[in-house]
Every structure is written in C-alpha cells, then in structure tokens.
Amino acid sequence: MSKFSKILLIGKNGQVGWELCRSLAPLGEVVALGSQELDLTTPDLIRSLVDEIRPHLIVNAAAYTAVDRAESEPDLAMKINGIAPGILAESAAKCGASLIHYSTDYVFDGTKNTPYIEVDTPNPMSVYGRTKLAGEIAIAEVGIPHLILRTSWVYGLRGKNFLLTILRLAREREDLRIVGDQFGAPTWCRMIATATSLIYAGRESIEDLSGIYHLTGSGQTSWHEFAQEIINLYEGLHPQELKVQRVVNIPTIEYPTPAQRPIYSVLSGAKLEQAFGIMMPSWDSQLKLSMDC
Numbered sequence: 260m261s262k263f264s265k266i267l268l269i270g271k272n273g274q275v276g277w278e279l280c281r282s283l284a285p286l287g288e289v290v291a292l293g294s295q296e297l298d299l300t301t302p303d304l305i306r307s308l309v310d311e312i313r314p315h316l317i318v319n320a321a322a323y324t325a326v327d328r329a330e331s332e333p334d335l336a337m338k339i340n341g342i343a344p345g346i347l348a349e350s351a352a353k354c355g356a357s358l359i360h361y362s363t364d365y366v367f368d369g370t371k372n373t374p375y376i377e378v379d380t381p382n383p384m385s386v387y388g389r390t391k392l393a394g395e396i397a398i399a400e401v402g403i404p405h406l407i408l409r410t411s412w413v414y415g416l417r418g419k420n421f422l423l424t425i426l427r428l429a430r431e432r433e434d435l436r437i438v439g440d441q442f443g444a445p446t447w448c449r450m451i452a453t454a455t456s457l458i459y460a461g462r463e464s465i466e467d468l469s470g471i472y473h474l475t476g477s478g479q480t481s482w483h484e485f486a487q488e489i490i491n492l493y494e495g496l497h498p499q500e501l502k503v504q505r506v507v508n509i510p511t512i513e514y515p516t517p518a519q520r521p522i523y524s525v526l527s528g529a530k531l532e533q534a535f536g537i538m539m540p541s542w543d544s545q546l547k548l549s550m551d552c
C-alpha cells in the first residue's frame with residue numbers, strides 16, 4: 260500500500276481544492292473537507308480531526324485570500340494563513356503524515372527585475388503576504404516532511420478570480436481600465452492540481468525533497484496584457500457576446516487599493532523542474548487551455 264493511501268484535503272471548495280479533489284483521487288482515499296467541516300480558526304478542531312482521520316498526507320489548499328480585506332481583518336487572516344498551517348504541521352507530526360501547503364508570490368516585495376528563486380529573502384508588503392509567510396515559517400519550524408508550493412495570480416472557471424471578473428466587466432462596459440505596470444505569472448488552478456499530483460504519484464517519501472518550490476505558469480505578463488488576452492480568446496470562441504471596446508493600460512497609482520502589491524513577482528520554476536521533472540506550461544498556453552474547456 261502506498262504511503263499516501265489516505266489523503267486529507269483541506270479547502271475542497273476553493274479553486275485549487277476543487278481541482279485537487281479530482282487529481283488526487285487516483286493516488287488514494289481522499290478525505291476532503293471544506294470550511295463547513297473544518298474551521299481553521301479553531302486549533303482544537305484541527306487537532307481532533309487530524310487525529311481522527313490519521314492521514315498519510317495532508318494537502319492544505321485552504322487560505323484567507325481576500326488580499327485587500329485582509330488589511331482590515333489581520334487577526335482573521337493570521338489565524339487561517341499563519342497559525343493554522345503550523346497546527347496542521349504539528350498534527351501531521353503526531354500521526355506521521357507529510358504536508359503540502361500552498362503559498363504566494365506576495366511574500367516578496369517586487370524590487371527584483373528577474374524571477375524570484377526560492378532562496379531570495381521574503382519581504383511582504385501586505386497583511387496577506389505577511390500572514391502567508393508566517394504559515395511557511397510555522398511549517399518549516401515543525402520539521403516534518405513537507406512541500407510549500409508558492410504560486411501566483413491563480414484563476415479558474417469557478418469562484419472569484421481575475422479571469423471571471425474581466426469577463427463579467429467586459430459584458431457590462433465598453434472601457435476597462437487595467438493596471439499595466441505590475442508583472443507576474445497567471446496560473447490556472449487545474450495546472451496547480453495536476454502538478455501536485457505528478458509530484459506525489461508513486462513517491463514513497465518526500466523527506467529528502469522537503470522545502471519551498473515555485474509552481475506558476477512560465478513566462479510573465481502584466482494585468483493589462485492578461486486581461487487583453489482573456490478578452491481576445493473569449494471573443495474568438497464567443498463572438499458578439501462582449502460589450503467591451505477598449506482595454507486601457509493604466510499605472511498602479513491610478514488604481515489605489517488597501518493592500519500594496521509587488522510591482523514584479525515573477526517566480527522561477529527551475530528548482531521544481533530539477534527536483535521533480537515538472538515544467539509548467541507558459542501562462543498564455545494555460546489560459547488558452549482553460550478557456551477551451
């Protein structure tokens with residue numbers, strides 16, 4: 260029997276979690292929990308559920324992801340993003356489980372002009388970024404076999420994300436004003452889930468490979484270019500459905516938000532490829548695949 264014969268998936272209703280329910284299914288018995296079954300702000304509940312289920316692998320796809328709202332709810336964001344991952348790691352240690360956890364490009368401050376690698380020093384600019392970094396540190400301090408996968412600009416065809424927001428606005432407005440001086444790598448949630456499953460398939464242990472890895476679409480783009488490509492692809496598939504006529508490129512200063520974002524948060528996937536032989540498709544090819552679904 261595989262070491263990962265029982266998998267506890269947390270965050271089953273999120274973008275990545277929903278895809279993981281399907282991609283992890285061939286690897287073992289998946290026990291999938293959402294926020295209704297597991298309140299990550301309640302440490303004793305986390306401990307008791309992990310002790311009851313006794314998984315071989317915990318996959319934590321749950322997070323507080325409302326970047327701007329986190330500025331006014333720092334305690335709640337810290338409970339979910341910073342404290343709960345550490346409790347999951349401690350609980351995993353007690354039952355001999357491994358842990359996979361997802362983090363973010365927003366742990367960096369965006370002052371580099373070349374892709375960030377895993378050993379670059381984090382310097383988050385927002386409550387969201389600081390809480391996600393706290394979760395990374397908490398997991399590492401426990402010392403169990405673990406993978407922390409940093410991803411970026413996650414989107415899909417479910418939930419709330421940039422792609423769905425752009426399509427909604429493009430049906431409602433003739434002009435869209437989109438920030439063009441922030442750069443990153445959009446990543447389709449299905450690719451994250453698929454890559455996660457490939458990492459674990461047939462692997463008996465991750466202890467020697469524990470650590471942080473960057474898992475994003477390859478290449479880079481701006482929010483403006485990303486929005487334009489979404490519209491172009493959708494118009495090719497569904498002509499005449501959109502009202503939008505112009506996608507205007509604006510600077511960050513013209514679109515103030517409660518949370519400060521990094522100007523440049525492209526992540527290098529070289530370590531992931533070297534360790535696991537996984538090379539993520541380019542951001543634009545991922546987008547095309549997602550919209551062909």
